[in-house]
Amino acid sequence: MFEHIEHGRHCFRSVPSYEMQTTMEDGELFVDESIEAGKLPDYMEIDYNGNRLPLSRFMFA
Numbered sequence: 488m489f490e491h492i493e494h495g496r497h498c499f500r501s502v503p504s505y506e507m508q509t510t511m512e513d514g515e516l517f518v519d520e521s522i523e524a525g526k527l528p529d530y531m532e533i534d535y536n537g538n539r540l541p542l543s544r545f546m547f548a
Contacts, residue, residue, distance in 0.1 A: 494535070498533055498534075498535045498540075499520075499522070499533070501533060502522055502527070502531075502533065502542065503526050503527060503528065504522055504523035504524075504525075504526035504527065505520070505521075505522050506521050506522075506523075507519070524544050524546075524547035526544075527542065527543065527544035528543070528544065529543060529544060529545070530542075530543045
């Protein structure tokens with residue numbers, strides 16, 4: 488969907504409830520990213536490279 492993971496991260500930073508946490512364990516960096524579906528609006532769109540990506544809390548079980 489995205490050319491590089493950083494493009495996706497930049498795009499999803501505008502999403503309500505998006506969180507990114509980094510931890511360092513044994514010299515290795517771990518990244519945990521999440522979106523809390525219950526905090527999403529009924530419907531929203533994310534702009535990426537001139538395209539609109541729909542996102543809704545109803546997309547998640």
